[in-house]
Amino acid sequence: MEQLREVGRPITRVDAYDKVTGRAKFTDDLCPKPCLEARILHSTIGNGRVVSIDTTEAKKVPGVVAVFTCFDVPDRPYPVAGHPWYADSHAEKRDLADRKLLDDRIRIYGDNIAVVVAEDTVACDRALRKIKVEYEEWPVVYDPKESLKGTEHPVQDIKPDNLVAHTCALTSPENLAKYGYKTVDDAINDPAYHHIAIHTETGEQSQVHIETCTSFCYMEGGKIVCVASTQIPHIMRRVIGQALGIPWGDVRVIKPYIGGGFGTKQDIHYEPLNAWICQQLGGRCVRLELSREELFWDTSGRQPKSFDVEASYGDDMLLHARSIRGWSNTGGYIHHGHALVLNSVNSFRWLYHTNEVASRSEAWTVYTNGPHTGAMRAYGVPEGVWTAECLMGDIAHDNGWDGVEFRLKNCIREGFVDEFTPGGAVAAHTCTLPQCVEKGKEWIHWDEKKREYANQTGPIRHGVGVAFFVYKTAVAPFALETATSRVTLNQDGSVQLQMGATEIGQGADTVFSQMAAEAIGVDTEDVHIVSFQDTDVAPYDAGAYASRQTYVSGTAVKKAGLELREKILAFAHRLYPAAGENLDLRDHAIWDATGRQVCTLASLALEAYYNVDANDQLSAYATANVHTNAIATGCTFADVTVDMPLGKVTVNRIISVQDNGRLINPKLVEQQVHGGMGQSIGFALSEEVQVDPKTGRVLNDTLLDYKIPTMMDLPDLKADFVESDDPTGPYGNKAVGETPIISPAPAIRDAILDATGVKFYHMPMTPQRLVEGFKREGLI
């Protein structure tokens, strides 16, 4: 690959200094306290409706300013997903509107039925306890397959059968006919091949960002200003406008630094409610912060899913046909809806489709009375790849095949184009997966360990495991991909960079600065990025999700940067015509075609601002409308110790090796991989929102009962890469942010299988499930 100047530099993060000094401002740090506080009253039933609410006593609590109930708010449903909106020309692509500010129709345990506004949170809590609610209660349904049988009262009237969506991608009859089959099932059941069927399940993982969901709203200049912890400020502005029924221009959203999002903050939660309260109270500043406990059931975790899989394969180690059917439980509200399980079944197909003659990817998304669910890092793909890898692990194990060799024979390779995607946009233009696997295999000492761990006995055993992954980059061609960037030359020759894309901890500000510097021809240190988004002035961008920003927003940065470079050179030519054509900008100066310095960039910048006859503030504003996609790949290898009587798995060594295209900043990509590995290890072994199926109530809504890994639960994490130069990325780059949370969990599953011979299908593999499995197999 061609060496670039600023892209590829492992430079220090542009936000690190402010963050280690405590100076970086997050939402609550900016709140003008004391201000009004708002707290929500949640239902104590999981399904039914509010018959009446008596707020008389609550309103008498000293300090209470107002109590609003579900009968006071406008009857205007709005969509909450962090998806692009669509113009009338593509109105059919718009998200469903199924949420109200407060609702008398209770769909989930803890649904939002009233809100107290008071001078302080103590008064809020006291008043909440004094609100009397009369309910009409209906039976709760939590199992999606039960829900599909129909309920007396549909969860949402817009979907009377509780089915949000159903999709099925099948190999075409023409393609099946080539192999003498009429249906996909014919290929799966062909007696010339081995047949296997498995059922997998994945629980609801919670994002557990350390900053809770917070906003404060006030009115200024006749507009509602909402300062919020969000990944998607421009979408939030639109949704607040929709929810309040006011022009979107009357809403201004400000997004400061945020303390993690991982998908929660790709939904709109309580900011519209807060904006509405503020509007009711004459624009006084109101703060609404969710508690740690509320986050577990009143924002959106990963959708719980189950999958039925069938496959046929030959003695030549080649997959012949596979079928996946997935059911996803979206809970009482659609949020991100069907896109999530669609990602599960699609990624299942992409990863090992190379030799298959037939394939089925079918999925249902179902309304139930379960908690809110929505986007979480990698958006359905960890569940699909978990299932794909359970299947691969089982086949290799059952046939005594080497798991790496078997996977390499069947995995995605360079040139893959998904036949089911419109226009074939989802494709692996580059793929260094085999080299990634080679690196990982060597590091974990695969062959030696396989020999060492063979034929173990006793209660404590060791194993090594492997899993591969695929992930697409951004959301084209399924959804609109657009981003805008603005670059402006400052008086001193430095550059101001403004993005609609957001820094959410992933390092976006730093890599955008590097890409801008590369395009313009200056140093990254010369680029000043405006980190906060204020929708009144920030360019439009959908925000941080889908591992899209470095790819899509990066394309906008490159476009704007190249345009500014041209403007700088044209201005230099105008000022110094004698220097001729073909000027160059490098080393903070303008050079002519013979290599002679024309002027410094700083002096040219001063002329641009202050030249009496020809001043021109040099700036470029560019939108990128991206229609391509690029598949990123990689793998994880894990070495574990399994204490069977304790149901305890210790990850001793673990490595993820990835093809993310070209690394814009290798140290920042490494950071992403570490964090994703930690979250995946948590999902593999302990993280699950537990729901009482009778009431729909979340049982473990604290950080003591919902276990994310602590420093003592994780081993040293090893990240490595084999770069490729993707032709569609602005600088050869592909998805990064979400990719590392996919393959560690199934690699741990594979290592447990290697250690014990026991097959687990339900993630997370908690001590409970492990002990049950070892007992079932007679090992303890």
Added chain:
Amino acid sequence: MAMRILKCTINGKPVEVGYDPRESLLDTLRDRLHLTGTKRGCEVGECGACTVLIDGVATDSCLYLTDWAQGKDILTIEGVQKADGSLDPVQQAFIDEFAVQCGFCIPGIIMSAIEMERTGKTYTRDEIRKQLSGHLCRCTGYENIVNAVEKAVDVMDGVVGEGTEKSA
């Protein structure tokens, strides 16, 4: 409830501030003194984001009543930088080792690391993990945080400790 006056030392300076006797030190620091570098993640002592040093001891300020802070010597993240503006070795190590992502848990972890650093002792990686296990971070997988703390305590061991060779 009637307000009271807190008299204590915060970041080396004597402070007098009114407080509600029911309020946590975290709220007093953030809401009355505008020391917003100390973060609120759970309010029940589970996450460690609100850690400050009270008389040198790393403490969850969300669980510590302001009322108990009378006469105490409190250090927050805002008081860590030296008077000349230079960073504490822990802060510098967090930058150099790429230990910072969203940054929300970082001030709390830095305060606990400073408590360790100021003992002048050296720590193995396992000891660092154990010492800091009360801090939750969701971005980093802790890898670079452990690297940074290891580096910083080694630097300070050379300055104030015995400069011992690590065995592990």
